[in-house]
Amino acid sequence: MAERVNQLKEEVTGLFGACKNVTEKLNLVDTLQHLGIDHLFEEPIATTLSSIHNTEFNSSSLHEVALRFRLLRQHGFWVSADEFNKFKHEDGSFVNDITDDPKALLSLYNAANLLTHNEGPLEEALLFARRHLQLIQSNLKSPLDEQVGRALKIPLPRNLKREEAISYIHEYNVQDEMYNASMHELAKLEFNRLQRVHQKELKAISRWWKDLYGDIKLDYARDRIVECYFWSYSCLYEEEYARSRIVLAKLLKLISLLDDTYDEHATLEECRVLSKAIERWDERDVSLLPEYLKKFFLKVISTFREFDELLEPHEKYRSAYIRNAFQNISKRFLQEAEWSHHDYTPSFNEQVNVSVKSAGGESIAVGLLFGLGGIATKEVFEWAIRDSDTVRSCGEVSRFMDDMADFKRGRNKMDVATSVECYIKENNVTGEVALAKIASLVDDAWKTLNQELFEHRAILPIVQQVTNFARSMMFLYHDKRDGYTNSKEVKDALENHYVKHLPI
Template identity: 45%
Template sequence: MLALQKSKQWMTLRAKKLKEDICMLFKSSNDTVVKMSLVDKLQHLGIDHLFEDQIDTAMWQILKSEFSNYNLYEVALRFRLLREHGYCVSPDVFNRFKSEDGSFINGNGSLKTPLAQQVQRALQIPMPRTNKRVEMLHYILEYEQEEHNPILLELAKLDFNLQQNVHLKELKAIIRWWKHFLGYIELSFIRDRVVEGYTWASVLYYDTKFELTRSMITKMIVLITTLDDIYDNHATLEDSWKLHEAIQRWDKSAAFLLPEYLKKFYMEMLRTFENIEAEMLANTNYDIAHLKKAVQNNVTGYLQEAKWSHRNHKPSFVDQVKLTSLNIGVPTICVSMMAGMSDAMMKTALKWAASVPDVVISVGKISRFMNDIGAFERRKCKGDMASTVECYINEYNVTSEVAITKTVALIEHEWKTLNQARFQNHLPALQQFISLAISTTFFYGNRNDIYTG
């Protein structure tokens, strides 16, 4: 244990020295292309979070600097970086690389590894929608094979190892909490998704300073999953009404409303929120009342689904999407994510997230559509309420492939909404909502459903 502690201390000190060296790289060059390349490498290596101020300054300088270049790579790099950082750059910069019919002029030569692998990944998932942590795992190995800056590579490896140490410690603690929770509530039909929940939280907030935020997001994910399982798989319509009423009251005295098998769950849920509130009050100015309200709204949606299911009601595709894109839990998770905002921004960000703005609805739709595509085959055999894909098939009398193609098009439409929001709203919270949309690809991409199983 002592040797491990010394190792952590050495890694921390070494990482600090490397960060200072990289800060000097920002200061030592006025070349726009060099700065763009540095920012791009830091992002790919997953260490851009260590240089937020330097990158913000560099991006402003890149925007304002003279740039007249006939190299497609450099023009494309500048365009992508500025767009990613919320600057509205015209796509007209690519006109010089297009033929008269509007298509790009073919270049000569072939791509070599690892560049070919990077291009292949970008063709599967566009770079702005790529999960940083997943890309980083690929890119560290690839960057080592290229002509590279050893300082950047060493810091990326050290930062990853330091974060892994923290994440593993947190995961052990959250698993202990979850085992106690499951053991106390005694509901055997509940899915055990605590590891997946923590993975999701650590993808959204991976910096070591966000321990409380990761813990709260994880707990919200598994609580939403638990509520979903109760409403979907076990509760009668009468039980669903009673649980809804108790959660709207949000008071221990409301436990008498519930059937015996739900009383322990209800009490433990309230206790979990009490503990979260105590942690937040001790460390931040996060107002947990917004989170309680988000859960109450979530449960109201679950009750509506339960009524549809028990009454064999088949909603229209539009009504189905409107309800289930919120029921997937995105508004609740977005509110919990605001615990990671700075104290100066938290009140504004939390109020905005709790209002369920259009961007949160778009993230909910992306998550719902990707979830339903990934779970389509499983849901056909499950017996719960029809997914959006099945609803579209039934309403428009089309094949599953036609329905999935339409759903993919709707996902693209919602991404356009999010991309437009980047340029209209520079609140830090917006990027967190976009990160949540990006994270759905990790669990539901390629028509898979890793989370539900």
């Protein structure tokens, strides 16, 4: 199979040189992204998009203009929203005839979802495209019907690349004017090849979890190792990132155990003692802990020691960063426990300042950086822990999506008040108004994440990988469901990722 994959990669690489114009190049890059095989062609894609960005583009096709806009912005190239002015009347409204072109509307909608702050024209384009797509969706034929449906649930720039690929590989067929049999075969072979890699990792990490769970015996904890692996896999699914993927999944599972302990079981005094022991990071402090937490604490220390053993000598400085990330999230959990046990409802800003940091943005960033190669320098670790806009905005997406799901479900008696509840109390509004406000904050966070693509082009792959965590939250918590706690809601989707092979 490896020989066939290499042969297909050569054939597809040749397509870049065979493109006759900018439009063909855009369609090639877009198709590779939809099929989930763009990681195999990073260099020619980067060269192609750089050339497109520096080439004047005069097209009367809204689809083509929007496609260029989206692809360039996704890859950190700034493109002005003025590109869409040619499709508007003098008063700024879009011309009517584009409402009869669903493909163009979908392209406009996905492009407009890459808006940044203070881009009013793109806000208007987004509302315009969404409204008209909703009106015409029932009249569309397959596969455009399904593609519009997916985008209206989670816009393409906010969706997981691997999740989109699963759908698009099935939809891509010879009726498509851009169909290429080599790309289609390569996409299926590569998906199945990577799936086998992920299956092996899942088996290994499941054994690790089974041993750990059997040893520490924290029966109140959620048994969610597959979901923790899914988070790490969502951030970086490519084969070469195995070390990062495994470390991040284990880190997230330890954080989940810690969260369940503070949230569901420990007394306030036990929370304080555990937090102090984690802060001191000294195995001798185990004697201060209640009996049921002693093995857990020792397992945390030993697991972080195992993390350190994975590092090369010149990478050893990374251990301090991942340990500090765990200590920091423990402090946030303790603060939330203090509020809960004292039945204290914080102000909205007070709640958000703590809960956004307890949502895991810093831990995700440091955890995935921990196992990366040379691109993860000490300076990049410092960027990750200094509350960078990328990390904070991922924390905001995580927190607010989680809080909306919690509010819909109804929180447990020991849970701290969510941002939704704090907003209701502080502003004396209904739950519906509060949910709309929190949803708007998710949109604001995405505007910041979009802006970060241009602000940090030097570390663009890392910005994209950290942002993938926010994408995983959009997937797991879509429509106010909690796909982590109630994993049955995403069971079929997880089987598509890890169990079901694609027929060749």
